[in-house]
Amino acid sequence: MSMRKIIVFSLSLTLLLLLVSLLKPDKAGFNENLTSETTSIVDSAGKVTIPNDNDEKDYRIKKVVIDAGHGGHDTGCHSNEGVEKKNTLAMALKLGQKIKDNYPNIEIIYTRETDKFIELHRRAEIANKAKADLFISIHCNSTDENSGISGTETYVLGMHKKETNFEVARRENASILLESDYKEQYEGFDPNSTEAYIIFSLFQNAYLDKSILFAKYVEESFRSNAGRRSLGVKQAGFLVLKETAMPSVLIETGFLNHSREGEFISSASGQATIAESIFLAFQKYKTAVETREATPLIDPVTEGVVFKIQLATASKDLSQTPRWKSMSNLEVVKDGTIFKYFKTGFDTYNEASQELKRLRANGFSDAFIVAYKNGKRVNLEEVKK
Numbered sequence: 001m002s003m004r005k006i007i008v009f010s011l012s013l014t015l016l017l018l019l020v021s022l023l024k025p026d027k028a029g030f031n032e033n034l035t036s037e038t039t040s041i042v043d044s045a046g047k048v049t050i051p052n053d054n055d056e057k058d059y060r061i062k063k064v065v066i067d068a069g070h071g072g073h074d075t076g077c078h079s080n081e082g083v084e085k086k087n088t089l090a091m092a093l094k095l096g097q098k099i100k101d102n103y104p105n106i107e108i109i110y111t112r113e114t115d116k117f118i119e120l121h122r123r124a125e126i127a128n129k130a131k132a133d134l135f136i137s138i139h140c141n142s143t144d145e146n147s148g149i150s151g152t153e154t155y156v157l158g159m160h161k162k163e164t165n166f167e168v169a170r171r172e173n174a175s176i177l178l179e180s181d182y183k184e185q186y187e188g189f190d191p192n193s194t195e196a197y198i199i200f201s202l203f204q205n206a207y208l209d210k211s212i213l214f215a216k217y218v219e220e221s222f223r224s225n226a227g228r229r230s231l232g233v234k235q236a237g238f239l240v241l242k243e244t245a246m247p248s249v250l251i252e253t254g255f256l257n258h259s260r261e262g263e264f265i266s267s268a269s270g271q272a273t274i275a276e277s278i279f280l281a282f283q284k285y286k287t288a289v290e291t292r293e294a295t296p297l298i299d300p301v302t303e304g305v306v307f308k309i310q311l312a313t314a315s316k317d318l319s320q321t322p323r324w325k326s327m328s329n330l331e332v333v334k335d336g337t338i339f340k341y342f343k344t345g346f347d348t349y350n351e352a353s354q355e356l357k358r359l360r361a362n363g364f365s366d367a368f369i370v371a372y373k374n375g376k377r378v379n380l381e382e383v384k385k
């Protein structure tokens with residue numbers, strides 16, 4: 001090997017190692033962490049500040065793009081309960097109608113109003129050409145295996161921090177594989193390659209803070225207006241959000257492969273409830289950005305709180321032994337000289353207490369619930385509801 005080749009080789013290796021280190025998930029905190037650390041609109045206490053970054057003095061929301069996910073030969077996910085492309089269209093049209101009825105001066109632009117295939121880049125292009133003020137992409141969720149998970153999640157653009165978030169982006173971005181010239185159109189982006197997502201960790205989105213604000217209002221509205229289980233605001237590399245030059249979110253309205261939820265999001269009344277919840281979030285967002293006096297998030301105390309069940313303590317890390325290995329969502333934390341065993345993954349106290357009952361009946365008689373916020377243990381009594 002010539003010296004020149006060696007130099008090129010070592011440079012590529014360094015670059016590769018850098019990329020790999022960037023790809024490693026950040027494990028800080030227990031909650032869904034958003035990477036936005038710039039001019040965060042919502043602080044940890046739930047206080048909302050709207051930055052004065054609009055050119056216009058009397059800024060008003062004039063155009064909203066509503067994007068019904070999938071369509072035509074791209075059906076999206078499906079189950080016995082329903083088909084994603086049908087559900088998203090029904091919800092998009094209902095949401096648009098709701099906004100029109102209440103704000104006749106706001107122009108609603110749909111990326112599709114019928115069952116037809118629209119490329120992802122075209123969806124963003126429609127919004128950019130219109131110089132829209134907000135882009136709302138509506139989808140249905142699904143998991144490969146029957147995990148029994150249910151709930152809503154609203155995504156803003158960014159690098160995923162959890163494998164499950166990556167899976168959602170991967171699945172939604174895979175729509176481009178149904179486009180005829182996707183290789184040219186997306187500069188060789190391979191939706192199934194983990195490495196392809198590295199671009200999202202470097203991406204600075206000027207509209208991220210507003211996107212997060214709207215996303216939070218959406219999730220809050222699902223929870224408080226529709227009694228839905230909210231899985232929170234999340235970040236992942238969605239191509240459709242990357243291309244839009246305005247605040248933009250992608251809403252996963254529920255899991256089609258969860259029988260009860262799948263039925264709900266496939267029913268006309270469920271779709272109306274979802275449209276209504278998104279509309280109420282839109283109203284709050286509109287007021288916030290137009291008056292720069294944002295309505296605080298309803299529940300700053302419980303916002304971002306996660307629950308765990310402490311199962312046991314031991315003097316050793318036994319997580320690789322058969323008894324513990326089979327336990328899902330197990331977390332072992334070393335605290336001084338002892339190891340604490342937690343079952344994690346509960347967003348509400350209710351969920352945790354249901355699981356606690358089951359665990360107690362199955363031999364974990366001393367198990368109890370603990371609550372964490374931003375990685376710190378908090379008083380359970382203050383946050384349980």
Ligand SMILES: [Zn+2]
Pocket residue numbers: 069070076077084138139140172
């Ligand atoms: Zn979808």
